[in-house]
Amino acid sequence: MVSLSVNLNKIALIRNSRGGNTPDVLAAAKAVESFGAHGITIHPRPDQRHATYKDVENLKQIVTTELNVEGYPSKEFIDIVCRVKPHQVTLVPDPPEALTSNAGWNTLEHQSLLTDIVTELKNHGIRTSIFMDTDLSLYESAAATGTDRIELYTEAFARLYPENPEKAILPYKKSAIRAHSLGLGVNAGHDLNSFNLKYFSQEIPHLMEVSIGHALVSEALYLGLEKTVHLYLEQLK
């Protein structure tokens, strides 16, 4: 079964809007795990407007499944993840002011930066993943960085899916096959939801993990976290 890692940034965003500790990110992580999710994801941005670096430290203490920390590899980010040692780090190329991740890596242009960082993370025993678009010309250089996995950036799929599912999925299928043939594990995330997840996970070969935040937390406002996590797990079976 494909693993579901629940991104808790939106819980942290609501908490930060009032300055206290409600809703409690750690309690949400425990709840999500107890409802059967396979992992917790957090994406601290440089301004820490939703997840904070402290959240990364605190989550590492209590997560019993897998902690995936996403982020741009600034010195501060790398220092923290090397100290805390989450199970997986997903490297994203987004600039500090980005609202959300909006592109995959250009692995040709940034090959030496990525190689250095992947090597450092792996020396700390951390599994690595790098965020990728579906441009197949970038996959060989992605593999050359030594990364364990890639994460497919699924926004374009999610946008086109309602109109033309076959056209939406095709580049992702090709990318997953290419990544697998290069020895890379395949994760995916961004704008996946209870409407498009089943199709995506059934159609993509070698898919190991999806990380989902915005839609899952939004749907939980109506259904509750437990039912929503179960609903998403159901789509992955």
Ligand code: PXP
């Ligand atoms: N993967 C990456 C690299 C992301 O930046 C995000 C958003 O923080 C996600 C996955 C999850 O996207 P969504 O919140 O749309 O589910």
